[in-house]
Amino acid sequence: MTKRRIASIGLASMLWSCGGGAAEPTPEPEGTAGHEEATTETESTEGPAIAWADMNHEQKGAYMRDVVTPQMRALFQAFDAEHYADFGCATCHGDNAREVDFHMPNDLAPLNPANIPAMFQSEHPGAVFMTQQVWPKMVELLGAEPYNPETHQGFGCLGCHATAAH
Numbered sequence: 001m002t003k004r005r006i007a008s009i010g011l012a013s014m015l016w017s018c019g020g021g022a023a024e025p026t027p028e029p030e031g032t033a034g035h036e037e038a039t040t041e042t043e044s045t046e047g048p049a050i051a052w053a054d055m056n057h058e059q060k061g062a063y064m065r066d067v068v069t070p071q072m073r074a075l076f077q078a079f080d081a082e083h084y085a086d087f088g089c090a091t092c093h094g095d096n097a098r099e100v101d102f103h104m105p106n107d108l109a110p111l112n113p114a115n116i117p118a119m120f121q122s123e124h125p126g127a128v129f130m131t132q133q134v135w136p137k138m139v140e141l142l143g144a145e146p147y148n149p150e151t152h153q154g155f156g157c158l159g160c161h162a163t164a165a166h
Contacts, residue, residue: 052142064089064102068141075137079129092160110164111157130157 048055048063055063069089076084076091089097094106119127139146139155147156 048141048143052144061102068138071137071141072134075133079125079133104160105158105162108161110162112164113158 048067050059052060052063069087072092073084073087076087084091089102092106092108093102093104094100094108097106100106120131122128135157136146138144138159142155144155144159145153147154
């Protein structure tokens with residue numbers, strides 16, 4: 001296990017889970033790793049031009065590569081440039097992303113849904129980062145509705161994180 005993965009697990013274990021359905025991004029097309037130019041077909045500041053659910057496999061891969069990864073890389077590196085210096089697909093999708101077809105949630109640190117209320121009140125920098133920056137940005141980028149704890153609908157933390165066994 002890499003030092004980066006251990007640190008990610010440590011940070012995530014401090015965080016909470018707010019539920020929500022998993023989005024299933026797709027792999028980068030061969031030979032495009034590190035490609036960061038955004039495509040106009042799928043780029044938007046208020047979500048994708050084509051709804052995530054309506055994208056085909058290739059469109060999802062291109063959108064993740066061209067739009068989501070560069071924006072999330074900037075967000076994570078602004079939070080901790082050293083820790084997230086190598087931010088890429090594996091940061092969220094795990095070291096075995098290609099083997100599991102980039103399925104989410106993958107081996108990203110599992111979260112305990114019972115911790116939700118405490119984490120909303122937490123002043124821990126990692127919790128604040130996830131609840132106030134990462135989660136809202138992913139909702140925006142996917143053009144999704146944010147998780148609603150009353151209806152249990154929408155995109156939330158369990159869209160990326162697995163559920164911890166309790």
